[in-house]
Amino acid sequence: MFRKKFGLSLLAVVVLMAFALTGYNAGAATAKPGEVTLTLAARAGAMGDALTESARRYEEITGKKIQVICMPYAELKETAVLDVRNNAGAYDLVMLDDPWMPEFSQGKLLTNLDEYFKDGLDDDFIENCVALCRDPYGKGPLFALPAIGNVTMFYYRHDLLKKYNLSPPKTWDDVIKIAEIVTKDEPDAYGYVVRGQRGNPIVADYLPVFWAYGGEVLDENMKPTVNSEAGIKAMETYLKLKELSPKGCETFDSDQIATALTQGQIAMTIAWPSWVSQVDNPESSKVVGKIEFLAVPGQAKDSAAMIGNWLMGIPVTSRNKEEAVEFAKWIISKETQKEMALMGGGAPTRKSLYSDPDLTAKYRHYPAQLSALLHSVARPRTPYWSQIEDVWGLYLSQILVGQIDIREGLDRANKEIEKILK
Amino acid sequence: MRKPDKSLHVRAGLKASFRYLALILIIVWSLFPVYWMLNNSFKNRVEQFSAAPTFFPHQITFENYRSLFNNLGFSNVIANSFTVSLTSTLIAVVIGSLAAYSLSRFRFRGKRILMIWILLTRIFPPVTFVIPIYSIMRNAGLMNTRTALILAYIAFNLPFAIWMLVNFFNEIPMEIEESSMVDGATLYQTFSRIVLPLVLPGLAATAIFTFIMSWNEFMYAMIFIQSPKLATVPVALSGLITEYLVLWGPMSAGGIMSVIPILVFVVLMQDYLIKGLTLGAVKG
Amino acid sequence: MRKAERLTYLFALPAVVVFALLTVYPLIYAIVTGFYKIDFIRARTMFYGFQNYAEILTDDTFWVAVKNTLLFVVLAVVFETLLGTVFALFFNSGFRFMKLYRTIVLMPMLLPPITVALTWKMMYDYNFGIFNFLFKTIGLSPVEWLSSTDWALLSVVLTDIWQWTPFVFLVILASLQSIPLEIYESAQVEGASYVQSLRYITLPLLRPALALVLLLRTIDTFRVFDKMYVLTGGGPGNATETITYYIYRYGFRYFQTGYAAAASIVMVIMVLVFSIPYIKQVIGTADFQRNAN
Numbered sequence: 001m002f003r004k005k006f007g008l009s010l011l012a013v014v015v016l017m018a019f020a021l022t023g024y025n026a027g028a029a030t031a032k033p034g035e036v037t038l039t040l041a042a043r044a045g046a047m048g049d050a051l052t053e054s055a056r057r058y059e060e061i062t063g064k065k066i067q068v069i070c071m072p073y074a075e076l077k078e079t080a081v082l083d084v085r086n087n088a089g090a091y092d093l094v095m096l097d098d099p100w101m102p103e104f105s106q107g108k109l110l111t112n113l114d115e116y117f118k119d120g121l122d123d124d125f126i127e128n129c130v131a132l133c134r135d136p137y138g139k140g141p142l143f144a145l146p147a148i149g150n151v152t153m154f155y156y157r158h159d160l161l162k163k164y165n166l167s168p169p170k171t172w173d174d175v176i177k178i179a180e181i182v183t184k185d186e187p188d189a190y191g192y193v194v195r196g197q198r199g200n201p202i203v204a205d206y207l208p209v210f211w212a213y214g215g216e217v218l219d220e221n222m223k224p225t226v227n228s229e230a231g232i233k234a235m236e237t238y239l240k241l242k243e244l245s246p247k248g249c250e251t252f253d254s255d256q257i258a259t260a261l262t263q264g265q266i267a268m269t270i271a272w273p274s275w276v277s278q279v280d281n282p283e284s285s286k287v288v289g290k291i292e293f294l295a296v297p298g299q300a301k302d303s304a305a306m307i308g309n310w311l312m313g314i315p316v317t318s319r320n321k322e323e324a325v326e327f328a329k330w331i332i333s334k335e336t337q338k339e340m341a342l343m344g345g346g347a348p349t350r351k352s353l354y355s356d357p358d359l360t361a362k363y364r365h366y367p368a369q370l371s372a373l374l375h376s377v378a379r380p381r382t383p384y385w386s387q388i389e390d391v392w393g394l395y396l397s398q399i400l401v402g403q404i405d406i407r408e409g410l411d412r413a414n415k416e417i418e419k420i421l422k
Numbered sequence: 423m424r425k426p427d428k429s430l431h432v433r434a435g436l437k438a439s440f441r442y443l444a445l446i447l448i449i450v451w452s453l454f455p456v457y458w459m460l461n462n463s464f465k466n467r468v469e470q471f472s473a474a475p476t477f478f479p480h481q482i483t484f485e486n487y488r489s490l491f492n493n494l495g496f497s498n499v500i501a502n503s504f505t506v507s508l509t510s511t512l513i514a515v516v517i518g519s520l521a522a523y524s525l526s527r528f529r530f531r532g533k534r535i536l537m538i539w540i541l542l543t544r545i546f547p548p549v550t551f552v553i554p555i556y557s558i559m560r561n562a563g564l565m566n567t568r569t570a571l572i573l574a575y576i577a578f579n580l581p582f583a584i585w586m587l588v589n590f591f592n593e594i595p596m597e598i599e600e601s602s603m604v605d606g607a608t609l610y611q612t613f614s615r616i617v618l619p620l621v622l623p624g625l626a627a628t629a630i631f632t633f634i635m636s637w638n639e640f641m642y643a644m645i646f647i648q649s650p651k652l653a654t655v656p657v658a659l660s661g662l663i664t665e666y667l668v669l670w671g672p673m674s675a676g677g678i679m680s681v682i683p684i685l686v687f688v689v690l691m692q693d694y695l696i697k698g699l700t701l702g703a704v705k706g
Numbered sequence: 707m708r709k710a711e712r713l714t715y716l717f718a719l720p721a722v723v724v725f726a727l728l729t730v731y732p733l734i735y736a737i738v739t740g741f742y743k744i745d746f747i748r749a750r751t752m753f754y755g756f757q758n759y760a761e762i763l764t765d766d767t768f769w770v771a772v773k774n775t776l777l778f779v780v781l782a783v784v785f786e787t788l789l790g791t792v793f794a795l796f797f798n799s800g801f802r803f804m805k806l807y808r809t810i811v812l813m814p815m816l817l818p819p820i821t822v823a824l825t826w827k828m829m830y831d832y833n834f835g836i837f838n839f840l841f842k843t844i845g846l847s848p849v850e851w852l853s854s855t856d857w858a859l860l861s862v863v864l865t866d867i868w869q870w871t872p873f874v875f876l877v878i879l880a881s882l883q884s885i886p887l888e889i890y891e892s893a894q895v896e897g898a899s900y901v902q903s904l905r906y907i908t909l910p911l912l913r914p915a916l917a918l919v920l921l922l923r924t925i926d927t928f929r930v931f932d933k934m935y936v937l938t939g940g941g942p943g944n945a946t947e948t949i950t951y952y953i954y955r956y957g958f959r960y961f962q963t964g965y966a967a968a969a970s971i972v973m974v975i976m977v978l979v980f981s982i983p984y985i986k987q988v989i990g991t992a993d994f995q996r997n998a999n
Contacts, residue, residue, distance in 0.1 A: 039648060043665055044660070044661040044662075044664050045665035045667075046665065048664075067649065067650070069650060072660050072661075072663050073665070078552075078645065079645055082645060086556055086560045090565060090566065091648075258667055263471050274666055275666055278666075283466055283468070
């Protein structure tokens, strides 16, 4: 009696488990034999939306199936790495932030695309963008394709500058002067805002200042020099900028910068071009039409805008490489890039599109953006960049909040980066 | 009992009003952030960040909810979460209560090791297990299936369920089972008819926690599932943290929509908490 | 009895099978990789002995993370347990609309953690947040909730307390409800005050449940990650760097998985040391039952 009942309930559990194991898989990809579905991993946001929309059009044109999966920044990298290292082959295409390139290509995660592009990419592509796709930088084989040509730009409120009779800044000294006046005289407004959150945000925000003072992260022997005189001067300037920023900026990331900018709280900041659509949208902004754009100011050196492209790579484990290349080619074609840019999905990587009348009519900042791209600087090309950025960002943040002083903080950052590179 | 006088009335009144004051404080503490989320879910971005925060949306908008259901397919997402959470909860509670009963009542070889092992799997930060579990799922051909998530959640909730339930079983005096066994009931009958009803409040509480944890788990759901058709609630919501902006409106709306199904589950389970109360009296 | 013993194993069998399938390999994997230097992206592995451990234990940032984690655990667990128990006692005394109130108290725990963290981030905002607005309205000076090194960790703790007090509440309530009413009645007959019956009846009977709650909350607060990740990114400076955040950085940002595994083992040992009293209490009750028999 007992056995029977117990056996029954055990059986029930087993059946339930078996049900769970098999029954629920109906929703998984049920591709018919012979039909290929390409899977693309992308960054969630405007870019992901535009890629999804483009993929739908590609399906209409070619009858092929494309699945776009959008995820947050950190998870995109994790998923891509895990997929290839476990030989899972779930993704046929992956969007990559350009600083990941050396890490990914030297880890042999990406397919060498030279055989599919025997003559390289055509001349319309901006050289600085194509260089990012090659490893070693600019010279090696092609491991990815330049999909979105982002570069940092300098945003300023031309109405405020006009009000106080100031001309747009050319150097960081000018920036500080203007910011001091605005902070002092304009009610409820600050002259500047730094993006001070620890890690990637503060590094991306500080780098243009660092470069402007002539700083270099790694010298030609791949030795770190973040504690150089230039680094110290840049940090002094950066701390002054922080004093002229809204309170709370020590944990600001892009969202808080966008809020400060669109709520009319600040006069100047460094930001990405994709924000322009937010700034000029009355649904989300109080400063429609009041913002102008410049290349990032220089100081000891010329302006140094930071390039931050999104590249499209094909994991070595993809089982549909031919089809993936076909799709990627279509994505970076002039027509598709234009459509994606019109959708607000990101900046083109082709020169000709920056003078396209439809696009310049919609995006008044395009001339400034092209010049920023042409004069842009890439972040150091090392497979250890993620780690360097994280450690450096920790010390920069500690300096920013006054946990340690500038020299000690930069010295320790330099020492740790040296250790990473060993 | 002394005869009631006036001062006693005043004291009783004072006590009652103190109780209600405390009640209000507890409700405000628990609900204010929820209210704030609800409030934001009906605002546009400009109003969400106005210099003087508004306690009610001045320009009420349903756009956040619309984009949640139209662009994210949130109804499908909720259905996915429901399937995964309910299945894993059910299995974890069944398996867990069997194991907990055995651990609570009997001394057998390896018991302590088993208990520590169970606890260990709970102590490790989930990040540590991502790579090995990924390779298990991959080798079992379970990538991109709900099964992978269900299995993972069973494994992660079991330690918790077992330790919780052991505790509740321990509170039940053994004499009850012994008298039942003397009456000729088998071990399994004793377990299912006498003991299990007594731990109903514990079972309900365990089921509630297991369900919530499965519902809200993010890391594994993100990594094991590729197809957007299979995405769960936290994964879908994470898509609202975009490159440059957090889409606060849809995010708040998503939080509100996500809480409704759990709320239903919890309210249903609460009945067992109450039943347990009346049955618990048997125990004395 | 022998038959019963076999049945015991049978009862535990499904759980053991699940554990064997899904936790044995990961646990062994974690222990083994802790002895290797691994560059996961470039698939390079090198035996490293105890070198990972030596590097972790001499890393200043790790010790900052330990300090922050301990502070977090102690504050969060103490306040969650206190508040949760008080709430449970309060509602156990019986109320009209009890079910409604109980659901309200549970609300914070039901919401998705990402949304919770983001909503709090919004409320903490220095310039646009509701807290500073209320502070200013009543004449207090605004607080840098997330951006000052003095406040950041406390703000994260407050969010955790808000979210997880319901957990304690529910366990304690379930436990309170299985205390027979007759015990209280006889105490009342003997003239015991509320405080006396709380001190001499309720709390002793709650001991196992309290031990359980302390154990589970200690374990879970040690693993806290998502709140730091969303609210502060581990900053400002190293103010909210916790052990799991540290492990995450090494494991998933740098993909030095060996180092991360070693760090998580160090953490597991710390948690075990921290929770031995409760573990003994929870296992101990079971043995007591057995012996009393």
